[in-house]
Amino acid sequence: MNPNRAQRLCQFFAKVAGTTLFAASAVASSVSAQTPPPAPLPVDDAFVASASVRDGQVLLKFDVLAGHYLFRDRFEFQRGGDTPLTIDSFKQDASAAGKNKDDPSFGRVKVFDRPVSLIAAKDIPSAGKTQLTVIFQGCSEVAGVCYPPTKRTFTLARNSRDVAPNELAKPGLSSMFKKQVSGQ
Amino acid sequence: MSLSNTRRTLLLGGAGLAACGAGALGGYWWLNRGVVAGDEARLLDASFESLDGATLPISQWRGKTLIVNFWATWCGPCREEMPEFVQAQREFADKGLQFVGIAIDRRPAVERFAKELKVNYPVLLADPAWLEALKTMGNPQGVLPFTLVFSPQSAVMLRRVGKLKYDEIKAIFA
Numbered sequence: 361m362n363p364n365r366a367q368r369l370c371q372f373f374a375k376v377a378g379t380t381l382f383a384a385s386a387v388a389s390s391v392s393a394q395t396p397p398p399a400p401l402p403v404d405d406a407f408v409a410s411a412s413v414r415d416g417q418v419l420l421k422f423d424v425l426a427g428h429y430l431f432r433d434r435f436e437f438q439r440g441g442d443t444p445l446t447i448d449s450f451k452q453d454a455s456a457a458g459k460n461k462d463d464p465s466f467g468r469v470k471v472f473d474r475p476v477s478l479i480a481a482k483d484i485p486s487a488g489k490t491q492l493t494v495i496f497q498g499c500s501e502v503a504g505v506c507y508p509p510t511k512r513t514f515t516l517a518r519n520s521r522d523v524a525p526n527e528l529a530k531p532g533l534s535s536m537f538k539k540q541v542s543g544q
Numbered sequence: 545m546s547l548s549n550t551r552r553t554l555l556l557g558g559a560g561l562a563a564c565g566a567g568a569l570g571g572y573w574w575l576n577r578g579v580v581a582g583d584e585a586r587l588l589d590a591s592f593e594s595l596d597g598a599t600l601p602i603s604q605w606r607g608k609t610l611i612v613n614f615w616a617t618w619c620g621p622c623r624e625e626m627p628e629f630v631q632a633q634r635e636f637a638d639k640g641l642q643f644v645g646i647a648i649d650r651r652p653a654v655e656r657f658a659k660e661l662k663v664n665y666p667v668l669l670a671d672p673a674w675l676e677a678l679k680t681m682g683n684p685q686g687v688l689p690f691t692l693v694f695s696p697q698s699a700v701m702l703r704r705v706g707k708l709k710y711d712e713i714k715a716i717f718a
Contacts, residue, residue, distance in 0.1 A: 397706040400685045434618075465623040499620060504706040505687040506619040508648070508675050 400503035401425065403510050407498055410522045411480070411514040417450075418481040418492055418516060424472055427502035432458035432470035434497040434509065437480040439490060450479040471498075490516045583680045584692060584700055587612065592646060592668035595655055600668060608642040609701075609716065610694040613708070614670070614678060616649040617657050621707050622689040626661055628710040633665045639717045640696065646670045648688070 400406070407430060408423040420437075424430060436444040447456060456478050458470035484490050493513045499506040512525035591601040602612070613629060615622035626645070633643045643665035647654040651669060658667045675686040682703035683690045693702035693716065701716070702708075 396704065400687050400705060402685055463620050465620040497618065500687075503687075504621045505685075505689065506616075506621060507685070507687055508616070508672070509618075 397504045398502055400500050400505045400507075401428075403498075403507045404525070404528055406500060406507070407496065407510075409494070409496075409512055409525055411492065411516055411520065411525075412522055413484050413490075413516050413518055413520045416482065416484050416486075416518075417479050418484060418490075418514075419477050420480045420492075420494055420514075421475065421477045421522075422472065422496070423475045424498070428498060428500050429461065429471040429473040430476075430496055430498035432456075432472060434495075435478070436495040438493045438495075439481045444495075447478060450482065452479055453477075484516065484518060486518050488517075492516060583682075584694075586677065587681065587692070588694070588698055592670055595651070595658065595667050595669070600666065602644065605642045605644065606698055607696050608640050609636075609696060610698075611641065611643045611708075611713070612692045612694070613643065613645050614674070614688055614690045615645055615647055616688050617647070617653040618649065619688040623657065625689060625707040625709075626663065628713075629708075630661065630664050632710055632713040636713065636717050641713070641717065644668065646674070648672055648674055 406425050406428045408425075410421050412419050412421070422430060432447060435447050437446075437449070438444040455476055458472055458476075461469050461471045461473075463469050480494060481490070481492055491513060493511060495509050495511050497507065497509045512527055514520075514523050514525055516523060588602050588606075591599050594600050602610075611629070611632075613622075613626075615626070617623065629643050629645070633641060645658075645663065645665060645667045646669075647667060648670050654667060654669060678690055679686050681690075681692065683705050685705075687705060689704075689707060691702075691704045691708045692700060693704075693708075695701050702712075704712075
């Protein structure tokens with residue numbers, strides 16, 4: 361090959377390479393500058409729910425993790441096949457009033473951004489079990505996401521304390537043993 | 545031209561060629577990273593009801609840079625990011641960008657919000673069961689907003705749980 365032609369060809373490749381590297385680094389830096397938000401937690405870790413029965417009424421406790429909140433007016437409680445009830449169906453204590461939040465989309469809304477206990481049912485019978493379902497909805501400010509409305513059901517007796525939702529119940533040892541033995 | 549100069553030029557040219565090759569390979573990786581065959585295929589093959597009642601297949605937008613945004617009116621961050629999507633759709637439509645919003649929500653609320661925001665891309669409605677399906681597409685908690693960016697070859701370019709910003713969309717077309 362003619363040395364001058366080879367030189368021009370090489371200079372061309374060098375220029376193309378320089379331009380490619382510059383463009384690639386510019387794109388990479390502009391995209392990497394956008395740090396994605398942290399991954400959201402499972403809903404049951406962000407809002408840890410438990411239920412207790414005291415003086416014939418069901419108290420639902422929600423441990424709201426820092427950086428998260430629950431919408432006060434999106435709670436619904438339902439016992440058995442009864443009509444769903446709202447928070448205001450019961451005479452709640454002051455902590456259940458919630459805190460004002462200026463939401464860019466919804467305006468001023470009441471939220472719970474710290475642990476809260478709510479009365480969710482009254483007149484629990486002294487014998488037998490009661491099923492209570494709660495629907496709640498909240499968001500994670502740290503992850504910039506909202507959880508869809510979540511339904512959790514509790515099976516409660518007159519003396520139940522800090523019962524976890526049925527959905528989180530782990531199979532007991534006896535049922536695991538039964539499964540292994542019976543092969544079912 | 546001295547021999548050393550020729551050598552130096554050849555070396556420089558060789559390095560240039562190598563850099564071009566590395567750039568091409570890097571570009572291929574960049575466009576195809578994160579591709580998981582199968583999970584998103586269900587979405588690309590699905591059809592959804594539009595606000596005017598028609599059933600629209602997602603496959604009609606193959607060949608475009610397709611951004612599918614799952615949202616709901618009850619989700620504040622979803623509502624906050626959508627004006628930037630409207631802007632991006634307006635600015636990058638001629639570069640092949642196609643936004644599609646899939647609302648997992650009730651029709652009246654979606655219609656009201658889409659009209660209020662003057663959304664300039666198709667808004668479709670999905671059954672809440674799609675929240676479960678999203679868990680296999682890179683959104684294990686099934687939260688909103690959730691956005692998938694597909695290349696014109698239908699490869700997943702980006703999965704975003706949370707807000708997608710205008711600058712990130714702009715970077716795709718830079």
